[in-house]
Amino acid sequence: MTERRMMGELMRAARLHAVGDKMLVEDVPRPSAAGTDVVVAVKGCGMVPNLANVLANWETWYPQMPLPPRPAVFGLDPVGVVHEVGEQVVNVRPGDRVHVNPGRSCGACHACTSGAPQKCDYWMLGGYFGYNPNSLEMFERYPYGGFCEYMLAPQGALVPIPDNLEFRQATRLGYLGTAYAAVKKLGQLAGKSLIINGATGTLGVGVTLVALALGVSRVFAVARGVPLLERLRALAPERIEIFSNHDGSTESWVKSHTAGRGADLMVDTLGAVASLDSLSDAMRGVRRGGRIVNISGTAGVLGVDVTWWMDEQMELIGSVWFTTADGIELAGLLGSGVIDISVLQPKNWPLDEINIAISGVASGEGGFTSYLVEI
Numbered sequence: 261m262t263e264r265r266m267m268g269e270l271m272r273a274a275r276l277h278a279v280g281d282k283m284l285v286e287d288v289p290r291p292s293a294a295g296t297d298v299v300v301a302v303k304g305c306g307m308v309p310n311l312a313n314v315l316a317n318w319e320t321w322y323p324q325m326p327l328p329p330r331p332a333v334f335g336l337d338p339v340g341v342v343h344e345v346g347e348q349v350v351n352v353r354p355g356d357r358v359h360v361n362p363g364r365s366c367g368a369c370h371a372c373t374s375g376a377p378q379k380c381d382y383w384m385l386g387g388y389f390g391y392n393p394n395s396l397e398m399f400e401r402y403p404y405g406g407f408c409e410y411m412l413a414p415q416g417a418l419v420p421i422p423d424n425l426e427f428r429q430a431t432r433l434g435y436l437g438t439a440y441a442a443v444k445k446l447g448q449l450a451g452k453s454l455i456i457n458g459a460t461g462t463l464g465v466g467v468t469l470v471a472l473a474l475g476v477s478r479v480f481a482v483a484r485g486v487p488l489l490e491r492l493r494a495l496a497p498e499r500i501e502i503f504s505n506h507d508g509s510t511e512s513w514v515k516s517h518t519a520g521r522g523a524d525l526m527v528d529t530l531g532a533v534a535s536l537d538s539l540s541d542a543m544r545g546v547r548r549g550g551r552i553v554n555i556s557g558t559a560g561v562l563g564v565d566v567t568w569w570m571d572e573q574m575e576l577i578g579s580v581w582f583t584t585a586d587g588i589e590l591a592g593l594l595g596s597g598v599i600d601i602s603v604l605q606p607k608n609w610p611l612d613e614i615n616i617a618i619s620g621v622a623s624g625e626g627g628f629t630s631y632l633v634e635i
């Protein structure tokens with residue numbers, strides 16, 4: 261350990277110096293808290309299944325969506341203990357156990373002040389990527405994601421972790437929060453039926469758990485592999501029906517189970533490299549007047565029959581990430597046991613093995629495995 265590290269000026273961080281390189285674990289300056297910001301001593305950071313794609317391909321696939329400037333500390337889903345608070349921080353104290361919502365925005369525009377920071381022109385996900393060139397200004401203010409020992413965060417990003425969740429479990433809050441925000445956009449669930457396309461992935465399992473907890477009557481779970489679909493059905497066999505879209509059309513299957521009408525609602529949760537055919541097939545399984553929320557990472561241009569859109573009064577809604585308020589609501593549901601995530605198995609690596617971790621995220625059991633780096 262160097263003298264500067266012993267004096268608290270440096271910390272260990274995994275950094276990416278150039279796209280295509282391995283990450284290097286090295287000493288970097290440690291942040292300090294001022295104003296309304298806090299420093300969180302990171303205990304763990306969720307590893308999203310999409311990370312390898314982002315590191316390798318993002319700037320080619322989506323040149324308008326900037327990665328953080330290199331060398332960059334990635335890490336989307338950090339949890340830890342509040343270490344230091346700025347002089348203007350209220351309501352947060354050193355020692356608080358928190359999840360750090362990585363969503364950053366300007367905090368001052370109409371979108372931000374009306375509780376919709378995802379609509380801000382500066383919106384970005386810390387430790388991951390931005391949504392437009394303005395996001396780079398947010399990366400300057402909050403340069404570190406969660407793959408390091410200490411990170412800076414605004415007080416408005418903190419979600420208290422309920423006492424009944426371990427840190428390892430709480431690193432799933434980001435993707436669960438994304439699922440929760442999508443399910444909220446579906447509206448009232450009582451008596452409704454819901455297609456979950458990509459149901460056995462990280463987002464899909466989250467949507468299933470949240471929708472069941474909030475009272476959905478029927479789930480039409482669609483994915484590729486039958487073993488994970490069977491495991492999903494076991495969560496609530498009386499409410500979940502499963503279908504492998506390797507076996508045919510999702511539209512036909514759903515309509516054959518709904519007297520030809522289709523399901524009331526749908527959430528698409530497919531991954532970055534999925535086929536759009538699966539999405540459009542599932543969409544046709546939604547009934548007249550239905551609502552479709554998209555939280556998939558799938559890229560491409562989807563052909564939409566605009567006559568169907570208008571005549572059948574379909575609602576198509578995009579949903580990205582979630583607000584800290586959504587995170588606080590979700591933490592309440594987890595803390596009271598309304599949503600039970602004990603079925604999700606953590607799989608963890610130490611920070612020194614981060615490169616092994618990045619290539620290992622496909623090795624688990626779909627959305628039933630939570631991948632994380634422990635700090």
Ligand SMILES: [Zn+2]
Nearest residue numbers: 366369372380
């Ligand atoms: Zn804003």
